Amino acid sequence: VVADAAWAEEVRSLARQRDAVLLAHNYQLPEIQEIADHTGDSLALSRIAASSDASTIVFCGVHFMAETAKILSPEKTVLIPDARAGCSLADSITGEQLREWKSRHPGAVVVSYVNTTAEVKAETDICCTSSNAVDVVASIPADKEILFCPDQFLGAHVKRVTGRENLHVWAGECHVHAGINGPELAERAAADPEADLFIHPECGCATSALYLAGEGAVASERVKILSTGDMLTAARDTKARSVLVATEVGMLHQLRKAAPEIDFRAVNDRASCRYMKMITPAALLRALRDGVDEVHVDPEIAARARASVRRMVEIGT
Ligand code: 13P
Numbered sequence: 200v201v202a203d204a205a206w207a208e209e210v211r212s213l214a215r216q217r218d219a220v221l222l223a224h225n226y227q228l229p230e231i232q233e234i235a236d237h238t239g240d241s242l243a244l245s246r247i248a249a250s251s252d253a254s255t256i257v258f259c260g261v262h263f264m265a266e267t268a269k270i271l272s273p274e275k276t277v278l279i280p281d282a283r284a285g286c287s288l289a290d291s292i293t294g295e296q297l298r299e300w301k302s303r304h305p306g307a308v309v310v311s312y313v314n315t316t317a318e319v320k321a322e323t324d325i326c327c328t329s330s331n332a333v334d335v336v337a338s339i340p341a342d343k344e345i346l347f348c349p350d351q352f353l354g355a356h357v358k359r360v361t362g363r364e365n366l367h368v369w370a371g372e373c374h375v376h377a378g379i380n381g382p383e384l385a386e387r388a389a390a391d392p393e394a395d396l397f398i399h400p401e402c403g404c405a406t407s408a409l410y411l412a413g414e415g416a417v418a419s420e421r422v423k424i425l426s427t428g429d430m431l432t433a434a435r436d437t438k439a440r441s442v443l444v445a446t447e448v449g450m451l452h453q454l455r456k457a458a459p460e461i462d463f464r465a466v467n468d469r470a471s472c473r474y475m476k477m478i479t480p481a482a483l484l485r486a487l488r489d490g491v492d493e494v495h496v497d498p499e500i501a502a503r504a505r506a507s508v509r510r511m512v513e514i515g516t
């Protein structure tokens with residue numbers, strides 16, 4: 200299947216017939232981002248999914264994102280073009296592991312990244328995304344212990360920004376972001392001393408970037424730790440002529456559209472999420488033609504998860 204004009208026409212027409220809204224995460228293939236009604240980061244897409252009037256949501260992203268949309272809107276039909284599109288970060292903690300962790304910290308508030316299964320969300324007090332994690336943690340009274348899962352790098356970032364000593368971090372990671380490493384970033388930053396560094400907080404190199412800034416090797420105003428949505432805002436605001444981007448490479452498409460005059464370069468051009476790329480033009484067409492793969496969440500788990508997801512959608516920008 201080629202993503203040509205005939206494909207685009209068929210996708211649009213089938214979406215109308217199904218009363219479907221097409222949502223695409225910023226890491227999707229460019230042709231999927233272009234056909235979608237809305238592109239965005241995890242938080243923006245969750246909000247759009249919750250407020251949309253469409254009776255069907257086609258989520259071009261990974262499974263936990265579609266599951267989150269279903270938790271927020273159980274009456275809607277939620278489709279993901281390929282249900283095998285998982286997430287290594289979401290796989291790094293199970294509901295059982297979280298229950299065991301909680302049993303060792305009675306009274307602690309559980310903050311889980313949206314990159315988790317519905318079962319983990321059901322054990323969570325407040326979910327967050329990378330764009331509101333700091334606001335979510337700041338909303339919790341200072342004397343409360345916090346269990347933050349599953350991403351260790353986002354957890355370290357939140358701990359650094361909020362100065363919370365009573366925040367415990369789970370040791371999970373995303374294989375794509377963990378693979379964007381400090382030495383590689385340092386080398387690129389040294390070779391391009393005028394470039395801004397846009398770094399997703401899931402990256403292993405976020406700590407290294409701040410260390411480089413602390414050592415004076417990189418000007419601290421060049422280092423920006425941002426969610427994918429916030430990268431787009433920063434791209435429109437920066438005066439830099441070139442930007443080194445530390446996140447999944449799909450992000451470059453929206454960045455180049457937002458600021459065509461800036462030279463955006465990936466810190467690691469092999470940082471491609473194979474799960475995100477399972478949503479191909481053929482898979483999207485199949486989803487709309489056949490109404491597959493439909494996302495179901497056990498109603499009892501969804502009911503328990505809904506409160507934590509609603510709080511996420513309400514907090515922060
Ligand atoms: P955001 O788009 O919320 O920054 O999330 C990044 C991510 O890794 C999603 O899988």
Ligand code: SF4
Pocket residue numbers: 261285286287288289314373374375376447472473474475
């Ligand atoms: Fe999960 Fe990482 Fe892929 Fe995002 S990039 S969906 S965190 S595996």
